Amino acid sequence: MKRDTLLSMLHDMLLARAFEERAAQEYTRGNIAGFLHLYPGEEAVAVGVLHGAEPNDYIVSTYREHVHALVRGVPAEKVMAELFGKRDGCSGGMGGSMHLFDQERRFMGGYGIVGETYPIAIGIGYSIAMQELPEAVICFFGDGAVNQGTFHESLNMAALWKLPVLFVCENNRYQIGTEIHRHSAMTEVYKRACGYRIPSEKVNGMDVLAVHQATRSALQRIREGTGPQFLEVETYRFRGHSMSDPGSYRPNVEVQAFKDEDPVTVVLEESIPDFPTESQLEALGRDNIVHLTGHMRQQGYLEMEDVTRMKGEISKLVDKAVDFALNSPEPDMHDAWRALYCNRGQEVLI
Numbered sequence: 001m002k003r004d005t006l007l008s009m010l011h012d013m014l015l016a017r018a019f020e021e022r023a024a025q026e027y028t029r030g031n032i033a034g035f036l037h038l039y040p041g042e043e044a045v046a047v048g049v050l051h052g053a054e055p056n057d058y059i060v061s062t063y064r065e066h067v068h069a070l071v072r073g074v075p076a077e078k079v080m081a082e083l084f085g086k087r088d089g090c091s092g093g094m095g096g097s098m099h100l101f102d103q104e105r106r107f108m109g110g111y112g113i114v115g116e117t118y119p120i121a122i123g124i125g126y127s128i129a130m131q132e133l134p135e136a137v138i139c140f141f142g143d144g145a146v147n148q149g150t151f152h153e154s155l156n157m158a159a160l161w162k163l164p165v166l167f168v169c170e171n172n173r174y175q176i177g178t179e180i181h182r183h184s185a186m187t188e189v190y191k192r193a194c195g196y197r198i199p200s201e202k203v204n205g206m207d208v209l210a211v212h213q214a215t216r217s218a219l220q221r222i223r224e225g226t227g228p229q230f231l232e233v234e235t236y237r238f239r240g241h242s243m244s245d246p247g248s249y250r251p252n253v254e255v256q257a258f259k260d261e262d263p264v265t266v267v268l269e270e271s272i273p274d275f276p277t278e279s280q281l282e283a284l285g286r287d288n289i290v291h292l293t294g295h296m297r298q299q300g301y302l303e304m305e306d307v308t309r310m311k312g313e314i315s316k317l318v319d320k321a322v323d324f325a326l327n328s329p330e331p332d333m334h335d336a337w338r339a340l341y342c343n344r345g346q347e348v349l350i
Contacts, residue, residue, distance in 0.1 A: 048211025065110030115148030144175030162227030205235030
């Protein structure tokens with residue numbers, strides 16, 4: 001792979017990490033309200049998939065979609081302003097963290113309801129097929145969404161009509177606080193697609209190059225007219241399900257809780273968010289940014305000074321995004337009424 005492409009991927013992964021960690025800080029400062037689902041640890045999925053897509057492909061995502069929007073090219077200040085609920089946000093401050101949208105960049109939304117993304121992707125795919133366009137739609141969803149009825153209905157229709165849809169399951173092992181083996185009889189998600197005769201494979205989601213290659217191959221098959229494809233990307237989120245979730249269901253915390261027999265102490269400990277620090281993340285050994293940086297240094301494409309410089313530039317970019325969001329006005333009732341009555345004229349989005 002070309003050096004410029006790898007550098008672009010590393011830049012987007014570093015931006016994703018810095019943006020999300022800053023969003024966490026702004027949440028604790030009270031500048032972001034409601035739910036906030038963060039992405040640290042999963043950057044290789046969004047970057048690998050979206051760098052393998054073409055600009056005219058459509059994207060549909062979930063409530064953990066900030067990084068999908070950033071990598072797609074939605075300006076960081078527009079994303080941050082939306083998290084702040086401000087008028088200059090990419091959804092006019094009406095969507096918040098879970099409902100980013102950018103029609104110009106064909107980012108057709110993050111959605112807050114589990115399993116909501118499939119029918120929307122099917123509709124877009126149907127429109128593309130009817131117009132015989134050389135495009136595809138990429139449908140992101142989590143492993144917690146594969147037991148929804150819409151999953152099976154949508155995969156059946158996509159296969160029956162050979163729709164140009166790439167299904168991407170971001171399997172981070174936990175559905176809020178429940179591991180997949182505790183709620184699913186079939187824990188290897190990619191095998192479910194075989195029931196609908198959709199070609200599928202499992203990919204290492206901590207390796208951005210593997211994700212990118214798998215995506216390119218799948219999209220090539222879609223453009224050749226073979227119908228939908230399915231990727232199960234195994235990844236891991238370093239934080240809890242959302243900012244209100246300290247991840248206390250995880251094994252190390254469970255062990256610690258069992259060691260302490262005082263129920264009052266357990267309650268107090270569980271009420272304090274305990275997220276890993278930057279040094280702890282680096283020590284995990286499976287951090288996807290460390291993995292890509294090491295690969296590029298081995299190839300002679302990168303020096304640590306380059307990484308330091310890139311981190312400094314990204315830090316300024318995120319600072320600028322926060323300043324933009326802080327100074328953006330609040331939406332008013334006129335904005336609310338306009339949003340309520342949007343699309344009543346049956347505007348064509350696809």
